[in-house]
Amino acid sequence: MRKPFGPRPLADLVGPTIADACGRAGFSTVEIVTSWDEIAGPELGPRSMPLKLQWPRDGNQDATLVVRVEGPYAIxxxxxxxxxxxxxxxxxxWRCVTRIALRQGPVPPRRVPPxxxxxxxxxxxxxxxxxxxxxNEGLAASLARLGALVRGERRKS
Incomplete structure (x- = not known):
């Protein structure tokens, strides 16, 4: 069987690598890491980061989420x-996390998209x-916005 040589989405290439790294930290899904700012909120999200999920060895289904948080925001x-x-x-x-364990430490700054x-x-x-x-009026508005952005870029160059 031949592999396709055309372009592939970046998510297809990076996704398995991220899933493997998150799996080693106990995360069965990467959404808890990628959606952390939404889950923790705009105030605490950028000042904290999930480190790992600790699953108990006794077969209990409830996990502890270990979170690194900057010192002033720990309380x-x-x-x-x-x-x-x-x-x-x-x-x-589903009820996967029952408690949060905090670890104080520096949280690396996240690059915010422009x-x-x-x-x-x-x-x-x-x-x-x-x-x-x-x-579809929404589609028309989006296309008009796109056209205006393209024209604006052409005028700059």
């Missing part, structure tokens, strides 16, 4: 722990008139 994380446990269990749809550039409203209106009518 805040301790107070928010029951809510975070509830959010994790709600996120996954905010999307908003196109010039005049260019959006012009592109909207040029593309004509659409049954």
């Amino acid at each position: 805040e994380m301790q107070y928010a722990a029951p809510q975070i446990v509830e959010r994790i269990n709600t996120y996954f749809g 905010r999307p550039v908003e196109p010039d409203p005049a260019l959006v209106a012009q592109a909207r008139q040029e593309i004509g009518t659409f049954e």
Whole structure:
């Protein structure tokens, strides 16, 4: 059987590697790591990071989530722990975590993706008139925005 030589999505190449690394830390799924900011909230998410899930050896299904948190936010994380446990269990749809164990330490800064550039409203209106009518208004607005961004980039160069 021949392997396809065309382009492949980056997620297909990186996904198994990330899953293996998370599996060694006890995470059966990578969503707890990738969605941590949503689970922990905007205040605690960037100042903490999940390290591993510790599953008990006695066969009990409840796990302990070990979280590294910056020193000044540890007390805040301790107070928010029951809510975070509830959010994790709600996120996954079953009771997998029963408690959070905190480890104080530095949390590496996360690279925040740049905010999307908003196109010039005049260019959006012009592109909207040029593309004509659409049954789906959301699609028409998205295409007009895309067209305005492309025109804006062409004018810069």
